[in-house]
Amino acid sequence: MNPAVLVRKLGLALLAPLIAVVAAMIVTSGVLVVAGASIGDFWSVIFSAPSGRNWTNIVNQSSMIFLAALAASIGFRMNLFNIGIEGQYTLASYTAALVAGLALFPGKLNVLAALLIAMGVGGVWAGIAGILKVTRGVSEVISTIMLNAIAGGIVGYLISNYGEQFGQGRRTTPIPEGSSFDGWALFGDNSGEVWSLVLLAVLAGVGVSFLINRTRFGFDLRATGLNEDAAVASGVNVKKMVVVSMLLSGGIAGLIWMPALFNGADYYGPPFQRLLGFTGIAVALLGRNRPIGIFFGAVLFAWLSEQANPLSLIADISPSVVQITQGVVVLTVVIAYEVVRRWSASAEQRSLRNAEAST
Amino acid sequence: MRRLSKIAAVVAVAALALVGCGRNDEPSTAPDASESTSTGDLCADSTGDGPKVGLAYDVGGRGDQSFNDSAFAGLEKAVGDLGATCVEGEATEGEAESAREGRLREMADAGLNPIIGVGFAYSTSVNVVAPEYPEVSFAVIDGFDPDAEANPNVAYLGFAEQEGSFLVGAAAALKSEADHIGFVGGVNIDLIKKFQAGFEAGAREINPDIVIDVQYIEETDLAGFADPAGGKEAATALFDKGADIVYHAAGASGSGVFEAATEADKWAIGVDSDQYLSAPADQQAHILTSMLKRVDVATFNMVKSVADGSPLVSYTTYNLAAEGVGYSTSGGYIDDIAADLDALAERIKSGEIEVPTVPAS
Incomplete structure (x- = not known):
């Protein structure tokens, strides 16, 4: 490949996300100014070096966000807007x-059964x-968002009527000890453990990548x-493809949510982490599917969510500001890709004209 | 494909934005209206040499004019009376359990003591973090110990909400002209069922045939405590069915219940704080009374116990006898029945009336 073309390709791949992130930082800083908070404090907290425990949490959270975004991306690749991921994983997590x-089933066989049930x-x-x-x-947009509400209602009904009493709330019966994993203390002692089932995200990523790029389907x-x-x-x-x-x-x-369940959460109850489905949609867009x-x-x-946590303690800024950053990144990334695409298209035309002129 | 991704981006951003504003759009009539961007001046300005208090709120945080604000009132008193200094933290919606734990660790690492989790959702994270900091005293309001192993440095501060709710239930039955009242719960969990159970028992004590309708905003999603629109919808439904007094146990969603009562020209009963005091003037005429849950007393006592060198541990229940629950009289709408209510209160304190914690039906 001609080096100029290669540079253009690389530019398209790297420039757009870079513009998006910088633009998001500028917008966030603007919000901070309006809110009367310190810009310097905010970014120094966000970009401070994560501790071992922060790294552990970033890895663990990334695995769940990755799975959510991967699920969204499969629909997006064929113009199906599955915004029902929230309901799908809520219902699946409860059932599993x-x-x-x-x-x-005994021991780890129980985990395998639960994973299959969750997928089912x-x-x-x-x-x-x-x-x-x-x-x-x-339209799948309408039906999936309705199914989200229905899933929430079903799980709520079942857990408050058949769940086990747990303080002021209810939960499912905790999984037996032999069915949970220990995880790995990758980032030093006293820094928590990276979940073993983070590997699930890696497997799913490789699997989907192969399926989309290397198969007839x-x-x-x-x-x-x-x-x-x-x-x-x-x-x-097409009908078969949609289903x-x-x-x-x-x-x-x-x-x-399976990595969390089998690495310490042990039951579905009040600590269940919600809203990953919507985060996944945003991240799928950010990652261009x-x-x-x-x-x-x-x-x-x-990274942003984890680093934002001490914001209110250190800099007296609400961690919600980070949600603005995350939202703006999604918008700017779409705009930036469009802008970069136009640049590169006109650059290509120019180089073609030049090539013609020189011959 | 490009068009789809633009539409998708807008929807995704809207979803994030909605999540963000869901808890911040309640009308802010409190003097400190800047709670969404800064945690206020009290903690920044406190310079005393008393205990350094860490107060970790649940989703919604300060500005709910109810549960969390009551905890803040206790903190204010501790700053004033004990020379305490403080740091506040707040949960974001949909955050990981690790983020909750992280907030508590940050506070412990910053040398704060005591650290108070406001809301039962801190029970599991305090149970994880407390053993790592044996020299720090923790407290969880409405909390419980999730495992069999007792924590020697955690206080679980509970309330007999059913007793206070019993009294406002009796007040509702005495004041209802339609003999038809209602209850709006934020989330259908055992904690809120205690409010419902006491309210129903109190009303039936006065009038065994009274009609009581119940609406919950959410089944398990804690967002039901920060959803004024949902509160308004639920209360409007109850008023439409014929109720003329509605009691809410729904945290920040309660402002919607007051709006509904004002529009329907009926009565509402507040919860946790004396909500007459924080309501706009047009709504005040529709707030019959409030069930007081003295989270401020529990918060203050916890700080004081640390200042005195003998921190509270294990379970403490704030009931009617300990003045941990009660009812408010602001507005003067129930002055004529105060004697009846006080007589009932005496019978509860003496043990003659035992208020149920689980709804009858």
């Missing part, structure tokens, strides 16, 4: 915790939206996303 708590429940919940779309033409999926009419003309069964990719997206969504991009996006979001 419930089944694991029953201890139907998440898949089925997303599949409902897929089937509604292909049979009745219901992945080709059909990308083709449908790029041009549905052309895909139909070349023999792709299958919703099942797949929901199946991965089902896994989101590519697993490697999503990986960096997930780490960025986990």
